[in-house]
Amino acid sequence: MDDFLAARMQMALSLGFHIIYACIGMVMPFFMAVSHYKWLRNGNDVYKNITKAWSKGVAIFFATGAVSGTVLSFELGLLWPEFMKHAGPIFGMPFSLEGTAFFIEAIALGFFLYGWDRFNKWFHWFTGVVVGVSGLASGILVVSANAWMNSPAGFDYVNGEYLNIDPIKAMFNDAWALQALHMTIAAFASTGFAVAGVHAAMMVQKKNVNFHLKAFRIAASFGAIAALLQPLSGDLSAKDVAKRQPAKLAAMEAHYHTQASAPLLIGGIPDPENKKVDYALEIPGMLSYLAHGNFSAEVKGLDTIPERDHPPVPVVHYAFQVMVGIGTFLMVLSVMLLIAFRRKQWLSARWFLMLFALATPLGFIAVEAGWTVTEVGRQPWIIQGIMRTADAVTPMPGIAWSFYLFTAVYISLSIVIIFLLHRQIKMVPVQYDVPAGSSQKH
Amino acid sequence: MEYIVITYLWLAIVLYFLLGGADFGVGIIEMFTSTKNISRTRRTMYHAIGPIWEANHMWLIIAIVILFVGFPVIYSQLSVHLHIPLVILLLGIIARGTAFVFRHYDAVRDNMQEIYNSIFVWSSFITPLFLGIIAGSVLSGHIDAKAHDFATAYVFSWLNWFSVAVGLFTVALCGFLASVYLIGEAEDAKDHHRFIHKAKTMNIAAVCCGALVFLAAQVERVPLANWIFGDAVGLSAVILATLSLVLLWTQIGSGRTTLLRILVGFQVTMILLAISYAHFPDFVIIRNGENLSLFTAQAPEKTMQALGSALLIGSVLILPALFYLYYSFQKKKVNGS
Ligand code: HDD
Numbered sequence: 108m109d110d111f112l113a114a115r116m117q118m119a120l121s122l123g124f125h126i127i128y129a130c131i132g133m134v135m136p137f138f139m140a141v142s143h144y145k146w147l148r149n150g151n152d153v154y155k156n157i158t159k160a161w162s163k164g165v166a167i168f169f170a171t172g173a174v175s176g177t178v179l180s181f182e183l184g185l186l187w188p189e190f191m192k193h194a195g196p197i198f199g200m201p202f203s204l205e206g207t208a209f210f211i212e213a214i215a216l217g218f219f220l221y222g223w224d225r226f227n228k229w230f231h232w233f234t235g236v237v238v239g240v241s242g243l244a245s246g247i248l249v250v251s252a253n254a255w256m257n258s259p260a261g262f263d264y265v266n267g268e269y270l271n272i273d274p275i276k277a278m279f280n281d282a283w284a285l286q287a288l289h290m291t292i293a294a295f296a297s298t299g300f301a302v303a304g305v306h307a308a309m310m311v312q313k314k315n316v317n318f319h320l321k322a323f324r325i326a327a328s329f330g331a332i333a334a335l336l337q338p339l340s341g342d343l344s345a346k347d348v349a350k351r352q353p354a355k356l357a358a359m360e361a362h363y364h365t366q367a368s369a370p371l372l373i374g375g376i377p378d379p380e381n382k383k384v385d386y387a388l389e390i391p392g393m394l395s396y397l398a399h400g401n402f403s404a405e406v407k408g409l410d411t412i413p414e415r416d417h418p419p420v421p422v423v424h425y426a427f428q429v430m431v432g433i434g435t436f437l438m439v440l441s442v443m444l445l446i447a448f449r450r451k452q453w454l455s456a457r458w459f460l461m462l463f464a465l466a467t468p469l470g471f472i473a474v475e476a477g478w479t480v481t482e483v484g485r486q487p488w489i490i491q492g493i494m495r496t497a498d499a500v501t502p503m504p505g506i507a508w509s510f511y512l513f514t515a516v517y518i519s520l521s522i523v524i525i526f527l528l529h530r531q532i533k534m535v536p537v538q539y540d541v542p543a544g545s546s547q548k549h
Numbered sequence: 550m551e552y553i554v555i556t557y558l559w560l561a562i563v564l565y566f567l568l569g570g571a572d573f574g575v576g577i578i579e580m581f582t583s584t585k586n587i588s589r590t591r592r593t594m595y596h597a598i599g600p601i602w603e604a605n606h607m608w609l610i611i612a613i614v615i616l617f618v619g620f621p622v623i624y625s626q627l628s629v630h631l632h633i634p635l636v637i638l639l640l641g642i643i644a645r646g647t648a649f650v651f652r653h654y655d656a657v658r659d660n661m662q663e664i665y666n667s668i669f670v671w672s673s674f675i676t677p678l679f680l681g682i683i684a685g686s687v688l689s690g691h692i693d694a695k696a697h698d699f700a701t702a703y704v705f706s707w708l709n710w711f712s713v714a715v716g717l718f719t720v721a722l723c724g725f726l727a728s729v730y731l732i733g734e735a736e737d738a739k740d741h742h743r744f745i746h747k748a749k750t751m752n753i754a755a756v757c758c759g760a761l762v763f764l765a766a767q768v769e770r771v772p773l774a775n776w777i778f779g780d781a782v783g784l785s786a787v788i789l790a791t792l793s794l795v796l797l798w799t800q801i802g803s804g805r806t807t808l809l810r811i812l813v814g815f816q817v818t819m820i821l822l823a824i825s826y827a828h829f830p831d832f833v834i835i836r837n838g839e840n841l842s843l844f845t846a847q848a849p850e851k852t853m854q855a856l857g858s859a860l861l862i863g864s865v866l867i868l869p870a871l872f873y874l875y876y877s878f879q880k881k882k883v884n885g886s
C-alpha cells in the first residue's frame with residue numbers, strides 16, 4: 108500500500124473509531140440523567156438500576172473515547188504535519204476551548220461515576236448532566252474545526268502564505284452551524300437507536316422485561332425525536348454544500364453533467380470512465396429542488412470542475428445513499444414508535460421489538476457514511492481550495508506499517524468492548540434482580 | 550500574552566509529569582509488588598486513582614493543543630522526526646487507559662483479569678519510558694532537520710543514550726512519585742511501611758538513573774551540566790531539589806503525608822525547571838541548525854491572544870472544580886468510606 112493512501116486510511120480509521128465513542132459519550136449522559144431523575148423523583152429502584160447499568164457501559168466507552176481522542180490529537184501532526192503547520196494557528200481556537208470542555212467533562216465524570224452515595228443526591232445528578240453538556244459542547248466545537256476545512260475562513264491566502272489570521276472568524280465559518288446541528292442530531296439518533304435496539308433484543312428474549320422496557324422507552328424516545336429532525340437538517344446541509352462545495356454535491360449525487368431541472372438519482376452504479384450512472388431510479392427535477400429550492404434550477408455537474416479536482420465519485424455516492432436510506436428508515440421507525448406509545452400492545456409485540464433490534468447498528472452506519480460523504484467528498488483538498496491532501500502528508504516512509512498496527516489495535520479493542528458489554532448485559536439479572544432491601548455493590 | 554501561553558505550556562507539561570506521572574507510577578509499583586500483597590495494593594490504587602485518572606491525563610492534551618495552536622512549527626517538526634516513539638507512546642496510552650477501566654468494569658471476574666493486569670502493568674512502564682525518550686530527544690540535539698537517510702531522520706533522532714537515559718529516569722521518577730503518593734493512601738500500618746519502603750527504593754533508583762542521564766549526556770555531548778550548573782536559576786533549582794530530598798528522607802516515616810506529597814512534587818518541579826530554564830526560549834535543540842525557539846516559532850499575534858484568553862477563561866472554570874474533585878475524594882476517604 109502506498110504511504111499516502113495508508114495515511115488517509117489511518118486517519119479515516121482513527122476518526123471512524125473515535126466518532127462512535129464520541130457520540131455515546133455525548134448522548135448517554137442525557138439518557139442517564141433522565142432515568143436518574145425518575146429514580147430520584149419516584150424512588151422506583153428499577154430506574155436506579157438502569158442508571159447504574161448504563162453508567163458502567165459508559166465508563167468503558169468513555170475510557171475508549173478519551174484514549175482514541177488523545178491519539179487523534181497526535182495523529183493530526185503525525186500524518187499531516189504540513190497541514191497542521193499552517194492550519195493549527197487558524198483553526199486552533201475551537202480546540203483550545205474544547206480542552207476546557209473535556210476537562211470539565213472528565214472532572215464531572217469522576218464525580219458521577221465514583222460519587223454514588225457520597226454526595227448530595229441532586230449534586231450527584233447535576234454532575235451527570237454536566238458530563239453531557241460539556242460532551243455536547245466539545246463535539247460542537249470540534250466540528251467547527253472540520254467545518255473550517257470545508258469552508259476555510261479567517262485568513263488571506265496570498266502567494267502560498269496565510270496572512271491576516273483571525274482565529275475567531277475561522278471558528279465561525281460558514282459551514283459550522285449546519286454541520287454541528289446535523290452532527291448533534293446524528294449523535295442522538297445513532298446512540299438512541301443503538302441502545303434501544305440492545306434493550307429490545309433483550310425483551311425479545313423475555314429477559315428482565317420490566318427493566319429493559321423502561322430503558323428502551325428512554326433511549327428510543329431520544330432516538331425518535333432526533334431521527335424525525337434528521338432529514339430536515341440534512342436537507343439544509345445539502346443546500347449548504349451545493350453553495351460552498353459544488354464538487355462534493357455533484358459527487359454525492361453522481362451528477363456528472365451540468366443540467367437544469369436535474370433529476371435526483373436513487374441508487375445506481377456510477378461509471379467514472381464514461382461519466383454516467385447505470386441502473387438508477389430518476390426523480391425528475393428533484394435534485395434542482397433539493398439543492399436550490401426550485402425544480403428548474405441549474406445544478407452544476409462535475410464537468411464544471413477540472414478533472415484533477417474531482418472527488419472519488421462512487422464512494423461518496425454510495426455513502427450518501429446509505430446515509431439517506433438509513434435516515435428514511437429510522438424516520439419510519441420513529442413514527443411507528445410514536446404509534447406504539449398509544450397502542451401499548453406493540454411494545455411487547457415480537458415483530459416490533461425485532462425491528463428495533465435489527466436497527467441497532469444502523470444509526471452508527473449512517474454516521475460513518477455521513478462522515479465519508481463529508482471527508483471523501485472534500486478530496487483532493489484537505490483545506491477546500493487551498494491545500495491538497497497530498498501536499499500535507501508526512502514525509503516519513505512506512506506509514507503502511509503504522510496503519511496495519513492501528514488497524515490491529517482498533518479491531519482488538521472493538522472485540523474486547525463487545526465482549527465486555529455482552530458480559531455486562533448478561534450479568535444484569537445477577538446484579539440487579541436482587542430482592543428489595545438487600546444491599547448492592549457498585 | 551505570549552508569556553501567558555508559554556507559562557501554561559510549561560505548567561501543563563509539569564502537571565502532566567506530576568499527576569500523570571504518579572498515575573503511571575502506580576502501575577510501575579504494581580509491577581514490583583509481590584503476589585502476596587498484590588490484590589490489596591490493587592484495591593488501594595484503584596481507590597487512589599480511579600476518580601481522577603482521566604483528569605490527570607487531560608494535561609497532556611492541553612500541552613498538545615497549546616503546541617499545535619501556538620507553536621505549530623514545533624509541533625509538526627516533532628511529529629515528523631519523533632514519529633516512531635510518538636506512535637509507541639500512543640499505543641501505550643491506549644493500552645493503559647483501556648486495561649485500567651476494563652479490568653474494573655468487567656462484570657465477570659475470571660482469568661481475563663490476568664490479561665488486563667499484565668497489559669496495564671507493562672503499558673504503565675512503556676508509556677513513561679517513551680515519554681521520557683521523547684522529552685530527552687527534544688533536548689538531545691539529535692533531531693536533524695536536513696537528514697536524508699531514514700535512520701538519521703527517524704530513528705537516531707530518538708534512539709540514543711541520552712534519550713534512553715532520560716526515559717529510564719522518567720520511569721523511576723514516576724515510581725517515586727506514586728509510592729510517596731500511596732503512603733497517604735495506605736489502608737493500615739503494614740501497607741504504610743510497605744509504601745515507605747517502596748518510596749525509598751524508588752528514590753534510590755531515581756538518583757541512579759539521574760546519574761545515568763549525566764553520564765549519557767557526556768557520551769552524547771549534550772551540554773547538560775552546563776545548562777544546569779552554569780545558570781543561577783538552574784543551580785538554585787537543583788540545590789532546592791536536593792534540600793527537599795533530604796527533608797523528605799527525614800520526614801518519610803512521620804505520617805505527615807501531605808507534606809511528603811508537597812516535597813516530592815516540589816522536587817520534580819525543580820528538576821524540570823532546572824532542565825527547561827537553561828535553554829529557554831529554545832524548545833527543540835536541532836543538530837547543527839536553527840533551534841526552535843518559543844519566541845520565533847510562534848503563531849501570529851492574534852492567535853496567541855485568542856489562545857491565551859481561552860486558557861485563562863478555561864482555568865477559571867476548571868481549577869475550582871478540579872480542586873473540589875481532589876478534595877472530595879480525599880476527605881471522603883479520611884472519613885472512612
Ligand atoms: C444518524 C446518522 C445520520 C442520518 C440518519 C443522516 N445523516 Fe447526514 N450526516 C451525518 C449523519 C446522518 C453525519 C455523520 O453526522 C454527518 C457527517 C458530517 C456532518 O456534519 O454530519 C452527515 C453529513 C451530511 C451531509 C454533508 C454535510 C457536509 O459535507 O457539510 C449532508 C448533505 C447530509 N448529511 C444530508 C443528510 C440527509 C439529506 C439525510 C436524510 C435522511 C441524512 N443526512 C441523514
Ligand code: HEM
Pocket residue numbers: 125126128129130131132133168169170171172173174175176177178179180183209210212213242243245246247249250253290603607610
Ligand atoms: C466530529 C468529530 C468529533 C466529535 C463529535 C468529537 C467529540 C468528542 C467527545 C464528545 C469526546 C468526549 C467523550 C468521550 O470521552 O468519550 C471526545 C473525546 C476526545 N476527542 Fe473527540 N470528537 C471528534 C473528533 C476529534 C478530533 C478530530 C480530535 C483531535 C484532534 C479529537 C480529540 C479528542 C480528545 C483528545 C478526546 C479526549 C478527551 C478526554 O480525555 O475526555 N476529537 N471527542
Ligand code: HEM
Pocket residue numbers: 115116118119122123125126183187190249250252253475478479482483485486488489496
Ligand atoms: C469523527 C468524525 C470524522 C470522521 C468519521 C472522519 C472521516 C474521515 C475520512 C473517511 C477521511 C479520509 C478521506 C480521504 O482521504 O479520502 C478523513 C480525513 C481527514 N479528516 Fe476527517 N472525519 C471526521 C472528523 C474530522 C474532524 C473533526 C477533523 C478536524 C480536525 C478531521 C480532519 C481530517 C483530516 C486532517 C483528514 C486527512 C486529510 C484528508 O483526507 O482530507 N476529521 N476523515
